[in-house]
Amino acid sequence: MTSSTAPTRPRRDTGVRRATALRTAGTLTRRRAVNALMQGVMYVAALLAVLPLLLIVWHLAREGASSISLDFFTRMPKPVGEVGGGMGNAIAGTLVLLGVASAIGLPIGIGAGLYLAEQRGSRLATSVRFLSDVLNGLPSIVMGIFAWQFLVRPLGHFSATAGGIALGAMMIPLVTRTTEEMIRLVPTSLREAALALGYTRWRTSLTVVLRTALPGIVTGALVAVARIAGETAPLLFTAFGNQFWSLALDQPISALPLQIFNYAISPYDEWHRLAWAGALVLIGLVLIISLIARYATRSRYGGGGD
């Protein structure tokens, strides 16, 4: 800071300027190197993140693809020693279980999510949100034991209903949180618009808010379904598995993950092959659900100019 006689413009020390220029030139090389390094690290991390999936799919395809045929989807398992047979009952059983789980998990989860989003500050909402997170982190085997204790033991037998309820209970926190997040994204202005037109609060929530958030909620629901489609532990003590064709809700039911588990721990090569194929089909099922979820996100009136 030189405050000598008033020059026409402030004097700058060219020496300092040159030094600064030199210094930035030095750091520029270093900054570029660090930048390249960091970018490289991130590329590697991004690739590693999807590597497990690629490995799994590749391995499953190699081991299981040969056993997949139409028979696999339609036929029943064959007794040990006989070649062939399929997992028709397990695939159907998984769909039944997902149906029961959705019938329980979706309405409760969406309702709870709507409540959490609309009453975000209330004490009850805060506790429900916390407990829902805890439930989300609950090991699935615990859920299975719980369902066994309360649904299987009193009735005296394993059943599809018990399995579906166990899976549904696992869905609830997943659906609750995604629903809440989606509803929070609905702009306040839309809510205000409906209220200013004379809509009551609950009506505003059900029509405008829920409608606007619907694509996101559907996506969240499907992701939750995909998540629980592969759950094995909750089914071990509840749905139990079934060698035969059964879709009855009050009977033990077969499910893909259970069948894979049972076949994989068996000592027979033929069953091992079927287990690989089952795993491939299960992954395919999850993939299809995820694709539907992505498709559902595209809303009819979304986007457009504003």
Added chain:
Amino acid sequence: MTTPVPRPPSPVPPGTIEARTFSFYYGEKQALFDLDLSMPARSVTAFIGPSGCGKSTFLRGINRMNALIPGTRHSGTMLLDGEDLYAREMDVVQLRQRVGMVFQRWNAFPKSIYDNVAYGPRINGAAARTELDEIVESALRRAALWDEVKDRLTQSALGLSGGQQQRLCIARALANDPEVLLLDEPCSALDPIATLKIEELLYELKAELTIVIVTHNLQQAARVSDQTAFFYLGRLVEVDATERMFTSPREERTEAYITGRFG
């Protein structure tokens, strides 16, 4: 579905709003201080003042939109046609049908143009398709939008331009057949041509209803309003006929604001 309750005959023409020592608090913070203001029917009242002066708060007090925010309270009275807006027996749903509101940022629903306008009447029990068609057409005509959208009523409202969406929001409010129309900076995000259209629209609409408009655009206030109220720091500094206000304001602060010396 609520059936309209016949209103008691009042000495004033329908749509008169009157605030008496009206104060408003966000929690501990007082936002409005003892406002006395009367907004006559079939005229345009403009609220001007720097940001945060309470004009929007006051506007939202007229259809009780502020009461949605937890922790708020008010004192004093706000009368619509002589009835206390905040009285226990005043149904807020009916109130908001009588007092329509248009917001700064147009907020058309992600639905078709038709459904946007039909939104309010549907809840009032206008279920018959022909009746609804009539309401929608007349509301769109009153909002000077009908000619532009009559061939695309089933298309998404979000495909309209900003100015069109804002007029759609006005049409949506008009479909409820309100006595009062509140506008919270309706043109602040619009280009001059769209703004002009809205201003012309307001000029026509004031023949039928009470209009209250918050604006940051002083020229706009001068152009569209019959009465102007100047707010500053939660207080009503001056209220007068717009012409007088912009030519010979009584208060020094009003003059300073109008001539652009602050705010």
